[in-house]
């Protein structure tokens with residue numbers, strides 16, 4: 393059965409997840425962390441930066457992989473997930489640039505870049521994979537219909553995802569229609585998975601994910617196949633459970 397923790401606020405849920413990450417890195421300083429972007433983990437990352445500044449933990453030996461990236465955006469583009477990671481976490485938390493593994497969204501050959509990243513991801517399982525969830529139940533950019541066996545690949549984004557991410561753009565006018573994402577099988581390879589979801593907009597996706605039925609129509613429900621998934625929710629996201 394999935395482990396579920398429901399906390400009153402997004403702040404407390406984020407604190408809980410940050411503490412889990414800090415505890416893991418204290419116990420295993422050279423771990424591999426799988427990281428996520430989106431609005432949801434920003435508070436977690438701010439807390440990790442604070443923990444480093446307070447001397448509680450060091451990320452200097454941690455190796456990272458990231459779930460996904462928009463096609464066409466290199467790390468100098470403000471809307472790339474690479475830029476997000478540097479801005480929200482890497483630059484403030486003392487990560488070693490040589491241990492950061494990001495997808496190059498600006499690669500001329502996207503299929504080749506996906507293949508490069510696929511091999512890198514499979515070379516070592518993540519000790520912990522952090523996930524958010526889309527309102528349509530997507531994880532990474534594995535949209536509804538993504539098979540449980542999927543690996544790193546180029547995908548087309550759904551209209552719901554394009555609309556959901558539109559307000560978060562800093563520089564672009566429109567969300568890119570394609571992305572490179574780790575697959576469901578890559579995510580399931582992690583030793584531990586932590587899903588953070590906050591706010592009532594995620595309540596329906598959380599309900600479907602935890603219904604007990606594993607269905608490609610709700611990609612996050614496929615996490616039910618993993619033995620060590622911890623769902624950390626605020627009351628809004630847990631509203632329909």
Ligand code: GLP
Pocket residue numbers: 428429430431432433459460523524525526527531532533553557
């Ligand atoms: C994005 C990302 C996902 C993220 C999800 C929810 O498009 N590809 O990794 O979990 O959508 O994002 P947010 O946290 O902003 O709601």
